[in-house]
Amino acid sequence: MKKSFPLSKVYGLLEPGPVVLVTTAGKGRPNIMAMSWHMMIDFEPPIVGCMISNRNYTFDILKESRECVINIPTVELVEKVVGCGNTSGRKTDKFMVFGLTQSPASCIKAPLIDECYANLECKVIDCKMVFKYNLFILEVLKAWINPAKKDPRTIHHRGRGAFMIAGETIKLPSKMK
């Protein structure tokens, strides 16, 4: 069961650099895209930069709907993540083909992926870098987490199908946020 997650802590989910699944809802069926080119831009409200190529089906839906969910998968889902990366939503109903479950979001129309341990409901707040760089600026409106996953084994793309799996977490005295 997912719980509401404080917006002030969202940066800690994305800052380690996991591959994420971006869900969008356009006029047709909802779509899923695998993405690892993203970064935090601000803490609270959480602002996220995302690179979404204009060759991707998600690009057009996101430009039009201005909403998406950033879903964070763990290693159990790695085959489905690669499947989503290898196919296009123009031809494939990815929720159906990869056996993923939609849940309704609370603030937007794009669905959450139930199997992912965290879900971030986002709206596009700045499109000025889209034309030159395919760079969308998103604000996270609402975050959800599976509280049972304390040390999520997120996946981190090293290129050409090589994924680093998150290892142990250590804690050091730090003044950094």
Place this chain on the structure above:
Amino acid sequence: MKKSFPLSKVYGLLEPGPVVLVTTAGKGRPNIMAMSWHMMIDFEPPIVGCMISNRNYTFDILKESRECVINIPTVELVEKVVGCGNTSGRKTDKFMVFGLTQSPASCIKAPLIDECYANLECKVIDCKMVFKYNLFILEVLKAWINPAKKDPRTIHHRGRGAFMIAGETIKLPSKMK
């Protein structure tokens, strides 16, 4: 001994989301900053987006010099990385205090950190998002790697001094670059 690393493969070093150390050289001594808010923007030449707060000493040096090195540390250096994150170059000579070794870069004046397993010499190519977001766009001009580190145990910041250490790498058939 570091070897030249193909620019076409640089994305695979940053895409997994490691904490990096950014070195700059201004009029005074060279400086080091810990950073994890970065993302790939293009493959080749490699273009990287970096968030550098205007409260950081590095911000002013980078704006003026328009050059930096992105150095990628592994877990052996985690205390030094946290040390760099907890101090300011305005007051501290971080190379001296943390016992890190400078090597000359080939294209720019900012130094490489010898102890890091990879080093990316960068120039600033776009400052248009600096005023609003503290977002610098960099081009990687030259990359170096320690070829002995096949599965680098990079560190990934989860917030407030918690670091995920890179675990095993798995390989799946993927059409993704």
